Amino acid sequence: MDGLEARELAYFVAVAEELNFSRAAQRLGIAQPPLSRTIKQLERRLGVLLLERTSRKVTLTAAGQVLLHEGRRALEGLAAAARRAQRAGQEDHRLVLVTKAVGDGGMLPEILAAYESEPEAIAVDVLFCGFGEQAALLRGGFADVGLLHGRPDLTGLDSEDLLVEGQVVILPARHRLAGRAAVTLADLDGEVMPRWAGLLQDDAEGPEVRDAGQLMQLIAMGRTVAILPESARGYLGGDVVCVPVLDAPPTTMMIAWPEQSRSPALAAFVRVAAGVAARRGKGD
Incomplete structure (x- = not known):
């Protein structure tokens, strides 16, 4: 079997994500018939059924789920390779x-x-x-x-640990715990914790936070508190304070x-x- 082509993968990923041939064709900027033909040709070449099609819906087979996962990674890798080559050539x-x-x-x-x-x-x-x-x-x-x-x-990454730090809680200056020398996690029960954008968290119900500036502003307003590495002390303004959390697990910077x-x-x-x-x- 010949290797997969980037175009085939891009077509399949679009259909697999949309679960609708019409929407996928619109997203790709092509007509639906050539999209359908490409998916059928891909299934014949692989020798497996990738999509279950009925008059009402399109669903992924087990093989289709694997190809969606691997296809996304492959397409991302191709795009990354192009960017790195362009930057290296400057x-x-x-x-x-x-x-x-x-x-x-x-x-x-x-x-x-x-x-x-x-x-x-x-x-x-x-x-x-x-x-x-x-x-x-x-x-x-x-x-x-x-x-x-x-x-x-x-x-897809290599890494090396650099620094292990304790953690502190960042609080509004007028918070009930702001004057404490240290706190425990139990002291923070019931506090509103932020939801970090792009990360799954089962226990956080606070505002979604995307960057440090937004976080510090929300804390100063009393909308949330946050547990951060101890080195965050150096970035605080006068309207928030930090207090060590004695039993918070250490965090590693890499x-x-x-x-x-x-x-x-x-x-x-x-x-x-x-x-x-x-x-x-x-x-x-």
């Missing part, structure tokens, strides 16, 4: 670092300063993103390296990059970041 090649605004553990200025002295160093652009977006931007070819917290999906990268500039950046983190850990 005369002014730069390293793009992605992080959320309060997600560098307070180490980024030191990392950037140390990196400048590396023989392989190139200019670094810092791309600030919303919560939980770093891994997707790395996989999509929009960035070369990222600083991440928690337990993100690292599919550096991540696309797997199988061969960039000397990227390797130097990862090495420098690990060195800065190691010195921080020793209290230097």
Whole structure:
């Protein structure tokens, strides 16, 4: 069997996501008959039924569900490869670092300063993103390296742990717990916690938050409180306070990059970041 074509995958993914040939054709900007023919040809080539069709609906078979999952990844990989190639071909090649605004553990200025002295160093652009977006931007070819917290999906990425931090709760300055030296998770029972955009959370019912600025404003307004890494202390304004949460599990900051990268500039950046983190850990 010949390899799958990107066009075939794109057509199938559109139908599988819409579960309607007419809507999929409209989305792709093509007529419905050639779309239907392509899907049938694809099923014949694979030797499996991908879609169950009736007069009322279209549903995915088990094989179709697998191809939808793998097809999405393949199409995303092709798009990412094109972006990386385009960026690598630019005369002014730069390293793009992605992080959320309060997600560098307070180490980024030191990392950037140390990196400048590396023989392989190139200019670094810092791309600030919303919560939980770093891994997707790395996989999509929009960035070369990222600083991440928690337990993100690292599919397609290599990573190295940099820093383990305790956690603090960020509260409005007039909150009932604002004057405490420390709190426990039990003290926070009943508090409204934010929902992080793009992340699944079963227990959060507060406002959806996309970036640090929005989060701090919502906290100052008394709409929510949030548990963040201890290094977030350095980004607080006067209308919010932070209090250590004694029994909150530690959180890990890591550096991540696309797997199988061969960039000397990227390797130097990862090495420098690990060195800065190691010195921080020793209290230097």
